[in-house]
Structure formats: C-alpha cells, structure tokens
Amino acid sequence: AAGVIQSPRHLIKEKRETATLKCYPIPRHDTVYWYQQGPGQDPQFLISFYEKMQSDKGSIPDRFSAQQFSDYHSELNMSSLELGDSALYFCASSSRGAGTYEQYFGPGTRLTVT
Amino acid sequence: RKEVEQDPGPFNVPEGATVAFNCTYSNSASQSFFWYRQDCRKEPKLLMSVYSSGNEDGRFTAQLNRASQYISLLIRDSKLSDSATYLCVVNGYNAGGTSYGKLTFGQGTILTVHP
Numbered sequence: 001a002a003g004v005i006q007s008p009r010h011l012i013k014e015k016r017e018t019a020t021l022k023c024y025p026i027p028r029h030d031t032v033y034w035y036q037q038g039p040g041q042d043p044q045f046l047i048s049f050y051e052k053m054q055s056d057k058g059s060i061p062d063r064f065s066a067q068q069f070s071d072y073h074s075e076l077n078m079s080s081l082e083l084g085d086s087a088l089y090f091c092a093s094s095s096r097g098a099g100t101y102e103q104y105f106g107p108g109t110r111l112t113v114t
Numbered sequence: 115r116k117e118v119e120q121d122p123g124p125f126n127v128p129e130g131a132t133v134a135f136n137c138t139y140s141n142s143a144s145q146s147f148f149w150y151r152q153d154c155r156k157e158p159k160l161l162m163s164v165y166s167s168g169n170e171d172g173r174f175t176a177q178l179n180r181a182s183q184y185i186s187l188l189i190r191d192s193k194l195s196d197s198a199t200y201l202c203v204v205n206g207y208n209a210g211g212t213s214y215g216k217l218t219f220g221q222g223t224i225l226t227v228h229p
Contacts, residue, residue: 031215042201042219043158056216090157096215101146101205103217105157 002027004106006091012112013081021076021109025093031055032074033103034066037088049074050096081113117141120202120220127227131192135223137185137202146205147178149187151198152222158201161187192227199224 005024013019025032031050035043036059045058049068060066063081068074078085088110092103120137127133139147147164162169164176164185175188185202202220 033215033217035217042221043217045216045218048215050215058216088155092217094215101215102148102160102163103205104160108157110155 004091004093004104006089006106006109008109009107010110010112012114014114015081015083017081017113019078019081019111021078021089021091021111023074023076023091023093023106025072025074025091026095026104029093029095029104030072031094031096032068032072033092033094034060034074034076035090035092035105037090037108039087043090046076078111083113086111086113115140116221117218118202118204118220120200120223122221123223123225125223125225127192127225129192129194129227129229131227132188132190133192133225134189135187135200135202135225137187137220139183139185139202139204139218141204141218142183144183144204147185148203148205148217149174149176149185150201150203150219152201153198158203158219161200189225192225194227194229197225197227 033048034046037043046060048056052068066076088108090108092105094103149161150158152158164178168177173190177186199222201222
C-alpha cells in the first residue's frame with residue numbers, strides 16, 4: 001500500500017538559511033499534519049491542514065510557514081534557521097472523511113543546522 | 115505535568131515474557147487513543163487504536179478506561195522484534211473545542227526483548 005512520502009530525507013543547512021520540506025500524503029487522505037521530534041524527545045505537533053485549509057496550529061515558530069496544495073501535498077517552509085531547529089520532521093496523513101482519525105507517518109526529514 | 119504520561123521504563127524482558135505498559139492522559143475531552151511503536155531514528159508506526167471495549171490484535175491487547183483516563187497495552191509472548199519505543203498517543207479537541215486532529219504523545223517507553 002502507498003505510504004506517506006517525504007522529501008528530502010536528509011537536509012543540511014547553515015544558520016539563517018531557509019529550508020523547504022515536502023510531504024505527499026497517502027492517496028485519498030484529506031488531512032496532513034507536521035510534527036517535529038528533537039533528539040530524545042517525543043514528536044511535537046506543529047500544524048495541520050484539512051482540505052487545503054489550516055485546521056490546527058501547535059508550537060510552530062513564526063519563522064515557519066506551511067500550506068497544502070490542490071493536489072493535497074504539503075510544504076513546510078522554514079526561514080532564518082537556528083541550531084535548535086535541528087530535528088526530525090515528520091509528516092502524517094489521515095482520512096478525516098473516513099472518521100477514523102488514525103494518522104500514518106512518513107519516514108521523516110532529518111534537518112541538521114550547522 | 116505532561117498531557118500524556120507513560121511508565122518511564124526501560125523494560126528489559128526475555129523472549130516469551132508478558133509485558134504491560136500503562137499511560138494516563140489529562141485532557142478529559144480526548145476522543146481517540148492509540149499505541150504507536152517507534153524504532154530508533156524511524157517514524158512512529160501505528161500499532162493499534164484503543165477502544166473503550168478493549169481490543170486485541172494477535173499478541174497485543176489494548177484497554178481504555180475513560181473514567182480513570184488510563185490506557186494500557188499488554189504484549190504477550192514477546193519477540194526480539196518487539197524491541198522498540200512504545201508511544202501512548204491521544205487525539206482530541208483543543209482548548210477552544212474548535213478542532214480535532216493533533217496527536218499528543220507520551221514520552222515513550224523503551225522495550226528491549228533479549229534472547
């Protein structure tokens with residue numbers, strides 16, 4: 001079965017640079033979520049989109065923005081990167097229309113800021 | 115206090131052992147409950163959803179007690195491949211009651227199954 005696709009898998013950036021992470025949800029899933037997992041920590045919710053509209057917002061810094069496009073893929077844009085942004089960034093998708101709310105995670109993008 | 119709290123672990127058990135994980139959550143408005151497993155540096159993978167009536171999937175049994183805001187996971191006949199971090203996860207409305215979707219994770223419990 002098709003899974004969530006994330007790209008790139010690894011990204012190395014310098015401080016103050018920008019980064020764009022991409023997520024392609026499972027086909028026919030209508031909701032995308034972004035999570036950040038720092039070393040030794042549990043995943044923290046950043047933001048979510050349902051049918052291309054922002055549906056919830058968590059602890060996402062103002063330097064970050066995200067959107068969901070007409071084909072349901074989503075992008076997380078990160079600017080003025082800081083060392084503390086180094087983390088695993090997961091995208092998850094679900095089918096809210098199916099009413100199950102089970103979220104399936106992609107393999108993640110490992111961002112290293114130097 | 116964290117919104118979802120789990121046994122600190124780690125658990126080290128021999129193959130074939132039965133092991134139980136417990137979890138409590140503080141948001142009484144929480145609607146859906148899950149156990150995920152996460153292998154080192156990999157994504158969380160959905161192990162099972164948890165229902166009030168309890169549910170079983172092979173060697174895994176999950177229970178939910180809404181009154182006590184308590185969730186459990188029982189693993190029977192542990193296998194080496196069960197070694198992972200087990201995450202108790204809750205999904206519910208935010209404080210404003212206006213959305214439903216974000217997952218809140220417990221800190222995870224590390225399980226190591228040894229020969």
